[in-house]
Amino acid sequence: xxxxxxxxxxxxxxxxxxxxxxxxxxxxxxxxxxxxxxxxxxxxxxxxxxxxxxxxxxxxxxxxxxxxxxxxxxxxxxxxxxxxxxxxxxxxxxxxxxxxxxxxxxxxxxxxxxxxxxxxxxxxxxxxxxxxxxxxxxxxxxxxxxxxxxxxxxxxxxxxxxxxxxxxxxxxxxxxxxxxxxxxxxxxxxxxxxxxxxxxxxxxxxxxxxxxxxxxxxxxxxxxxxxxxxxxxxxxxxxxxxxxxxxxxxxxxxxxxxxxxxxxxxxxxxxxxxxxxxxxxxxxxxxxxxxxxxxxxxxxxxxxxxxxxxxxxxxxxxxxxxxxxxxxxxxxxxxxxxxxxxxxxxxxxxxxxxxxxxxxxxxxxxxxxxxxxxxxxxxxxxxxxxxxxxxxxxxxxxxxxxxxxxxxxxxx
Amino acid sequence: xxxxxxxxxxxxxxxxxxxxxxxxxxxxxxxxxxxxxxxxxxxxxxxxxxxxxxxxxxxxxxxxxxxxxxxxxxxxxxxxxxxxxxxxxxxxxxxxxxxx
Numbered sequence: 001x002x003x004x005x006x007x008x009x010x011x012x013x014x015x016x017x018x019x020x021x022x023x024x025x026x027x028x029x030x031x032x033x034x035x036x037x038x039x040x041x042x043x044x045x046x047x048x049x050x051x052x053x054x055x056x057x058x059x060x061x062x063x064x065x066x067x068x069x070x071x072x073x074x075x076x077x078x079x080x081x082x083x084x085x086x087x088x089x090x091x092x093x094x095x096x097x098x099x100x101x102x103x104x105x106x107x108x109x110x111x112x113x114x115x116x117x118x119x120x121x122x123x124x125x126x127x128x129x130x131x132x133x134x135x136x137x138x139x140x141x142x143x144x145x146x147x148x149x150x151x152x153x154x155x156x157x158x159x160x161x162x163x164x165x166x167x168x169x170x171x172x173x174x175x176x177x178x179x180x181x182x183x184x185x186x187x188x189x190x191x192x193x194x195x196x197x198x199x200x201x202x203x204x205x206x207x208x209x210x211x212x213x214x215x216x217x218x219x220x221x222x223x224x225x226x227x228x229x230x231x232x233x234x235x236x237x238x239x240x241x242x243x244x245x246x247x248x249x250x251x252x253x254x255x256x257x258x259x260x261x262x263x264x265x266x267x268x269x270x271x272x273x274x275x276x277x278x279x280x281x282x283x284x285x286x287x288x289x290x291x292x293x294x295x296x297x298x299x300x301x302x303x304x305x306x307x308x309x310x311x312x313x314x315x316x317x318x319x320x321x322x323x324x325x326x327x328x329x330x331x332x333x334x335x336x337x338x339x340x341x342x343x344x345x346x347x348x349x350x351x352x353x354x355x356x357x358x359x360x361x362x363x364x365x366x367x368x369x370x371x372x373x374x375x376x377x378x379x380x381x382x383x384x385x386x387x388x389x390x391x392x393x394x395x396x397x398x399x400x401x402x403x404x405x406x407x408x409x410x411x412x
Numbered sequence: 413x414x415x416x417x418x419x420x421x422x423x424x425x426x427x428x429x430x431x432x433x434x435x436x437x438x439x440x441x442x443x444x445x446x447x448x449x450x451x452x453x454x455x456x457x458x459x460x461x462x463x464x465x466x467x468x469x470x471x472x473x474x475x476x477x478x479x480x481x482x483x484x485x486x487x488x489x490x491x492x493x494x495x496x497x498x499x500x501x502x503x504x505x506x507x508x509x510x511x512x
Contacts, residue, residue: 046464046503056432067433067456096454151466153475197454200484266482 039063039158040310043146047156058230060087065155069093070232073160079325080306082352082360083135084163086225091232092140092161092246094204094267095196101252103228103236108220110178112257114185119178123236126220129170134217136242136358137164137327138249141272141296144401152398159304159405164327164360167240169221173214175256181210185258186287188213190239193252202266206248207259208241209285212297217242217358220253242358243298243330244283245399247272262287272296274395280386283329298329301388302402303336303363303380308409316371316411323349323364326380332357334385338365339377343390346379357383369411377406436461443498446491454485464503472499 039048047065054064054072062072070093078088103123111118139162146156155161176188187207195203212218219240222229229235234251241248247267262268273293274281283297303326314320326333332354337346352362363378381387388404436457438444451457467475476496479485487495500506 044462044464044466046461050436050458050461054432064458065462066458067436069455070432153463153467153471156462196483198484198486200486201454202483270482 040147042149043158044151044156047146047158056091056232058087059089059091059232060085062088062091063158063160065157069096069098071155071157073157074163076159076304076306076309079160079163079304079360080323082164082325082355082362083225084165086165086227086230086233089138089163089165089224089230089233090140090161092155093194093251095194095201097197098194099252100231101193101236106236106254108175108237108253109255110175110257111255112185112189112259114182114187114258114260115176116180116182121175121178123222126170126175126222126237129174131168132171132217132219133166133168133223134219134240134242134358135164135166135355136217136240137162137299137360138240138246139163139299139327141245141247141399142397144403145398147401147403148392148394148398152396154398161246164325165224166226167219167221167242168223168226169219169237169240171216172218172220172239172256173216175220176214176258179258181258182260184260185210186261187259187263189255189257189259189263190248190250190253191255192234192238192250193254204250204267205263205265206250207263207268207288208244208248209287210258212241212244212283212285220256245272245296245299247296268295271397272399273397274399278393278395279400282331282384296399299327300400300402301328301331301333301380301382301386302326303378303388303405305376305378305405305407307364308376308407310407312407312409314369314409314411317368319366319368320409321364321366322376322378322409323362324378325360325362326351326378327358327360328380328382328386330358331386332383333361334381334383336361336363336365336378336380338367339379340367340369340374342375343377349378369409371411374409374411375406376409377404379404439502441498441502443494443501446494447498450485450487450491450495451479454479454483460499460503466505467499467503468505469496469500472496472504475499 053061055061065071072091074090108121143157143161145154189207191205221240222237239250274296285295288295305324307323326336336349338349339346349363349365379388388402392403
């Protein structure tokens, strides 16, 4: 493994490293030894050579995978806390025409053939509806796609296309009550202000089954961690669907339509689909199912070791505190176990504060590594008995990667 | 049709979303002009680097077909062929060893 501290020493802090492909700004100098960027060898070579730490306006440096449409993930060290700060939160767009939305002129239109009428809300009117706050993980469906073997095309995310925030907004249910739903309504369709560069490219439009849309915690959110949503995370309002993957969390939302027929746009009908029967999914999206595939819905149970990078140096014979985070699709984390012997035996980690069933759960485990290399593996299990997998569940688009993660500690 | 794409690209480059975009330098070779003019109209070219070098020739063909048919990219047949040859030769799994 390349010792990045030495590289920095020779190249000078803040200078872009052409050879390694990583531009490490000064901010990261002190953290480099303990936590190099999580661009492990499992990622495609093209990512390791070209991804860099880049700073979008209002953000701390994130790992840039692509400029336009912007796709930037959080380095693992940003995921050590139960709530991810707004300026450390990942950025993910499908299309490249992204306007700066003016809160004063923003309007949310509500209607559709499955609604009893039409309405429009401005931001003040939205904020006058009863406010709800929920702490929830927002995770891209394709988080960890870059770790798939064999690789599949797409945005080659490492571990950081996720974060957890306190989302505050109006219940989507209360917004829909402005028009009222017909009993024939099957789905609620969302569009955002962002759009494609070409007219012919399908706009990013998504739908939810009515049952999920009217859950108490499904929101039209306007605050993230007590502040207005950052531009890059959907200002001035976005859909928040706790438990479900980020694809449904429409940013810059401008229209909400109830429909009586399944919405058949590209991003529902062709994209964001998983094979039927391969994953232990409880939440179904029946109006969109086909005999072979179904829309991705809830997040699968998962965990991440955030305290140590793979290959981290520790002191032999001294107690080490390994820690990280765990989350699932909203059933709640029951237990996180750690193995230091390649999965032969497992010991229970201590769980941190429970901030609700949609939130990240932190965990820690103490042990004293012997001299040499020790593999540390974490495994989360949720309240309905689902655990992370040992082997990758292959699927064409590279979704739902929840293989147990292993880091090697090197004790000397 | 490519002229339209270039005009759009110009408009986008000035938009806030693209303010941070730095030029992405792909490997030199025949077909690079067509890649920059067509692919670069809708997305930065780091998408190509990111998806390399693991796509087989058939997978690159599928990606180009997806851009044209699913995403409506107005790419001429001649340009599509040049783009396919370029990507397979420079960023493909099938050619990776001979290019190293």
